[in-house]
Amino acid sequence: MSGGTAGKAREADVEAVLAANQALYEALERGDVEAVENVWLGAAEADDKGGVVCVHPGWPVLRGRAQVTRSYMLIMMNTEYIQFFLTDVEAEVHGDVALVTCTENILSGGESEEEGELGPLVGGKVVSTNLFRRTPAGWKLWSHHGSPVLTSGDEDDED
Amino acid sequence: MSGGTAGKAREADVEAVLAANQALYEALERGDVEAVENVWLGAAEADDKGGVVCVHPGWPVLRGRAQVTRSYMLIMMNTEYIQFFLTDVEAEVHGDVALVTCTENILSGGESEEEGELGPLVGGKVVSTNLFRRTPAGWKLWSHHGSPVLTSGDEDDED
Numbered sequence: 580m581s582g583g584t585a586g587k588a589r590e591a592d593v594e595a596v597l598a599a600n601q602a603l604y605e606a607l608e609r610g611d612v613e614a615v616e617n618v619w620l621g622a623a624e625a626d627d628k629g630g631v632v633c634v635h636p637g638w639p640v641l642r643g644r645a646q647v648t649r650s651y652m653l654i655m656m657n658t659e660y661i662q663f664f665l666t667d668v669e670a671e672v673h674g675d676v677a678l679v680t681c682t683e684n685i686l687s688g689g690e691s692e693e694e695g696e697l698g699p700l701v702g703g704k705v706v707s708t709n710l711f712r713r714t715p716a717g718w719k720l721w722s723h724h725g726s727p728v729l730t731s732g733d734e735d736d737e738d
Numbered sequence: 739m740s741g742g743t744a745g746k747a748r749e750a751d752v753e754a755v756l757a758a759n760q761a762l763y764e765a766l767e768r769g770d771v772e773a774v775e776n777v778w779l780g781a782a783e784a785d786d787k788g789g790v791v792c793v794h795p796g797w798p799v800l801r802g803r804a805q806v807t808r809s810y811m812l813i814m815m816n817t818e819y820i821q822f823f824l825t826d827v828e829a830e831v832h833g834d835v836a837l838v839t840c841t842e843n844i845l846s847g848g849e850s851e852e853e854g855e856l857g858p859l860v861g862g863k864v865v866s867t868n869l870f871r872r873t874p875a876g877w878k879l880w881s882h883h884g885s886p887v888l889t890s891g892d893e894d895d896e897d
Contacts, residue, residue: 632828632839632867637888640826640839640865667799669791673871676835678881680791680799706799708791708883710869712832722837724867726885729796 593670596677596711599718600670603709604663604683610655616648620712620719634724636705659698661687675713676721682706683725704728748831755829755836755870758877762868763822763842769814775807779871779878793883795864818857820846834872835880841865842884863887 599618606614620631621644633641633650641647664684671678683705691698710722758777765773779790780803792800792809800806823843830837842864850857869881 632837634839634865634867634883634885637886638865639841639887640867642828642839669801673835673880674833676832678791678869680793680801680881682798706793706797708793708799708867708869708881710837710867721832722839722867724793724883724885726793726883727796728798 592672632722677711679709751831791881836870838868
């Protein structure tokens with residue numbers, strides 16, 4: 580649509596948002612809770628009326644940084660190995676809010692019965708909508724909603 | 739936090755967003771595709787880089803008005819009766835974007851084998867994050883993500 584300064588600013592926004600999105604999954608792969616927390620809106624930026632919101636696949640809504648962090652700790656405790664291959668990643672920026680949608684192709688494994696061994700790896704497909712807000716500290720995650728893909732859908736549909 | 743003009747404007751925003759959210763579910767209950775379409779961002783407001791995004795429980799991501807409308811028609815075709823009891827509804831407005839989260843307690847039924855009869859009713863619980871954008875025509879749905887609740891979660895957790 581636009582090729583001038585506005586177009587360039589928009590491209591830079593999209594790039595920054597995609598980097599923030601990528602940082603979430605890399606932090607999860609490393610099992611780095613602090614890095615995950617840093618991707619999310621901080622207590623200072625998230626207002627006290629609700630703040631951050633998170634829905635893991637099959638879970639109810641979690642609200643607030645404390646609940647969200649606790650949920651990641653729980654997931655990491657039960658996950659020995661996790662890798663995300665993101666596909667179908669799309670970002671749309673609207674003012675100070677950005678919406679990223681992506682498919683998380685997940686390969687993960689829990690603990691094995693045998694000490695020092697990895698349990699069986701399982702694959703899974705999750706679709707996520709990740710909502711970011713622009714802050715002085717960069718784009719921060721306001722809401723994450725991931726859900727399991729159970730149907731193939733109308734993948735041959737074209738708009 | 740604020741009790742003045744800004745606080746009042748914020749309250750009015752939240753009220754308008756919640757009404758737009760309610761309108762989605764009422765349109766679905768009536769099986770009114772046109773009303774559902776009217777809740778979503780129109781072709782004019784949604785930019786051509788992506789536009790609206792929708793994830794039904796267990797479905798992959800649907801993008802664009804055409805795909806989204808088609809999905810509702812498909813769901814309505816297979817649903818004789820549907821009723822939503824919304825609980826845990828929370829709205830947060832940030833500039834021209836509003837995030838609504840809610841639990842959809844759904845009672846629905848398909849067609850019966852017996853002509854003129856209703857099939858067995860089934861209950862279900864879905865959590866949704868609904869993202870609205872402020873437009874000259876009011877708050878319009880930019881993104882809907884619904885997912886089945888499969889675990890009870892840490893409901894005794896308090897933040």
